Amino acid sequence: MIIDVNAYLGHFAFRRLRYNTAASLLALMDSKRIDKAVVSSSGAITYRNAQAGNEEVTEEVRGHSDRLIPFAVINPFYAGWQDDLKICHEEFSMAGLRLYPKWHNYQLSSPCCRELVNAATERGMVISIPIRVEDNRQRSWLLNVPDVPLEEIVELVKTHPKARFILLNGIGYTRCPLGRKDNGLPSNYAIELSRLSAVLANELGQLITNLGAERVMFGTGMPFNYPDPALVKLEVLDASESDKEKIRSQNAMTWLRL
Amino acid sequence: MTILQRTSRPPAPQLHVSRRTFLKGSAATAVAIGVATLPSACAAVEKPAAGTSSGLLRKGKVIDCHAHLTHRSRATWEADDRKLIEAADKLGIDQLCCSILTPRRPATADGFRECNQWTADGMRRFPGRVLGYCYVNPGYGREALDEVRRYIGDRGFIGIKLYNEYICTEPVVFPIVELAIELGVPILQHASHSHYFVEDQPRMSDGGHLAELARRYPEAMLICAHISGGGDWEWTIKALRHAQNVLLDTSGSVIDEGTVELAAAVAGADRLLFGCDSSMTAGVGKIRGANLSAQDKEKILSGNMMRLLRRRKS
Numbered sequence: 193m194i195i196d197v198n199a200y201l202g203h204f205a206f207r208r209l210r211y212n213t214a215a216s217l218l219a220l221m222d223s224k225r226i227d228k229a230v231v232s233s234s235g236a237i238t239y240r241n242a243q244a245g246n247e248e249v250t251e252e253v254r255g256h257s258d259r260l261i262p263f264a265v266i267n268p269f270y271a272g273w274q275d276d277l278k279i280c281h282e283e284f285s286m287a288g289l290r291l292y293p294k295w296h297n298y299q300l301s302s303p304c305c306r307e308l309v310n311a312a313t314e315r316g317m318v319i320s321i322p323i324r325v326e327d328n329r330q331r332s333w334l335l336n337v338p339d340v341p342l343e344e345i346v347e348l349v350k351t352h353p354k355a356r357f358i359l360l361n362g363i364g365y366t367r368c369p370l371g372r373k374d375n376g377l378p379s380n381y382a383i384e385l386s387r388l389s390a391v392l393a394n395e396l397g398q399l400i401t402n403l404g405a406e407r408v409m410f411g412t413g414m415p416f417n418y419p420d421p422a423l424v425k426l427e428v429l430d431a432s433e434s435d436k437e438k439i440r441s442q443n444a445m446t447w448l449r450l
Numbered sequence: 451m452t453i454l455q456r457t458s459r460p461p462a463p464q465l466h467v468s469r470r471t472f473l474k475g476s477a478a479t480a481v482a483i484g485v486a487t488l489p490s491a492c493a494a495v496e497k498p499a500a501g502t503s504s505g506l507l508r509k510g511k512v513i514d515c516h517a518h519l520t521h522r523s524r525a526t527w528e529a530d531d532r533k534l535i536e537a538a539d540k541l542g543i544d545q546l547c548c549s550i551l552t553p554r555r556p557a558t559a560d561g562f563r564e565c566n567q568w569t570a571d572g573m574r575r576f577p578g579r580v581l582g583y584c585y586v587n588p589g590y591g592r593e594a595l596d597e598v599r600r601y602i603g604d605r606g607f608i609g610i611k612l613y614n615e616y617i618c619t620e621p622v623v624f625p626i627v628e629l630a631i632e633l634g635v636p637i638l639q640h641a642s643h644s645h646y647f648v649e650d651q652p653r654m655s656d657g658g659h660l661a662e663l664a665r666r667y668p669e670a671m672l673i674c675a676h677i678s679g680g681g682d683w684e685w686t687i688k689a690l691r692h693a694q695n696v697l698l699d700t701s702g703s704v705i706d707e708g709t710v711e712l713a714a715a716v717a718g719a720d721r722l723l724f725g726c727d728s729s730m731t732a733g734v735g736k737i738r739g740a741n742l743s744a745q746d747k748e749k750i751l752s753g754n755m756m757r758l759l760r761r762r763k764s
């Protein structure tokens with residue numbers, strides 16, 4: 193089984209996405225033999241009211257809950273986020289959320305964000321953070337959104353040891369405490385592999401060595417990305433079949449209680 | 451300093467027995483690891499490549515049009531080069547068209563000479579696997595031209611690598627382009643287009659510059675480097691639509707879904723070249739994932755590059 197913890201539905205403000213409906217994404221997943229995917233709204237990245245994106249995703253995944261696992265996008269600086277979180281969890285059955293601190297212009301260390309992380313953790317929700325949405329060199333002339341610095345993630349995971357974080361679309365973990373062995377950090381975060389190298393520098397292999405295969409998860413970033421590069425990484429990875437199975441699906445099943 | 455041997459053409463590649471089949475494709479392998487194969491990609495290289503009469507350019511070859519060996523100021527250069535070949539083995543890439551760049555630009559004449567000597571040495575250390583681009587800074591005029599003649603005319607390099615010392619439409623670049631035409635070899639031009647000024651690369655070329663250069667020299671064979679790592683790829687592809695003698699290198703770390711398909715639709719699959727530029731799984735994955743015909747993938751993976759290499763005049 194393959195579970196993708198990094199997928200999306202809907203439109204993105206700056207580029208046309210294909211395979212961005214439930215039906216077309218499922219067809220793409222079928223062609224790649226990806227069984228399940230965690231999806232959130234790509235529109236909510238730039239919507240002022242992110243809850244509208246959560247409602248769109250809820251509509252899309254209806255009837256596909258066996259394969260599409262919806263996550264909420266919550267902006268803790270927007271009015272009514274507490275109500276949105278409650279609705280997403282209790283009515284929309286969203287098992288987790290995605291945070292966009294740079295796109296939504298807040299600090300992970302801010303009191304509002306801490307309150308959101310605590311509230312989500314009390315509900316048992318997983319919190320995923322895309323380190324980037326797209327390569328900054330191709331950004332629109334309208335905006336300049338930096339990647340989330342990994343140092344800010346280090347502080348976040350230290351501050352919230354009971355929370356569970358999945359870090360998406362990141363790279364360079366082995367150059368900071370997050371990817372180092374015996375780093376003194378709580379084991380409350382997992383790292384998704386879509387941007388990690390699996391040959392040459394082989395950051396993926398280093399993370400397995402340093403943190404254990406239990407802390408790495410499969411993800412593609414589809415439909416922003418081709419899913420194949422992530423699949424190829426798993427294929428070329430020098431790791432035991434047992435470790436690969438953890439990365440392909442077992443870790444996600446444990447974290448998402450599937 | 452290693453003494454360079456004169457070779458007019460590198461020998462045919464020797465296949466590694468453990469090479470996997472990501473681009474050539476083995477359904478059995480893929481099923482065993484639980485992922486989907488793309489039959490079109492698999493079939494692509496099993497067919498005889500059209501016009502592959504040269505022994506060097508055998509059917510089913512996969513050529514990375516944009517690769518780099520490691521500059522020897524880096525202590526791990528030898529191991530890094532080996533890792534590149536090992537990665538190519540794993541991914542089913544037969545040949546890598548390599549250059550070495552100076553760590554800092556603009557390159558001095560001594561700097562690019564050193565790089566080219568090391569590239570030639572790489573061709574000897576990995577016979578048949580590494581093909582050489584001659585890297586020069588056009589600002590060095592006669593010295594740059596002599597270097598190109600030496601390495602392409604005498605030492606079997608397959609093309610010229612230009613970086614960001616000058617925008618490719620600056621007159622100082624023209625003699626290099628004219629020499630490439632004379633020798634019948636391609637120029638791989640570093641390029642990017644961002645919607646902001648890239649301060650550390652003020653003389654960056656983009657697809658528009660390459661289109662302009664192509665209009666000035668319609669007989670030149672130009673390659674626009676890394677459309678998937680050069681800023682706004684949609685802009686670059688559209689800027690090159692009418693520049694028939696510019697080929698688009700698919701390399702780069704960006705794996706945006708639809709990139710290869712748009713490039714094929716706008717420029718034509720005949721003008722796309724498979725490349726990685728060190729982003730190995732990204733390079734392979736985006737071609738494997740692209741929704742194109744087997745015939746088009748075959749052209750991208752090697753057919754188009756082989757067509758360029760056959761136009762060599764010396």
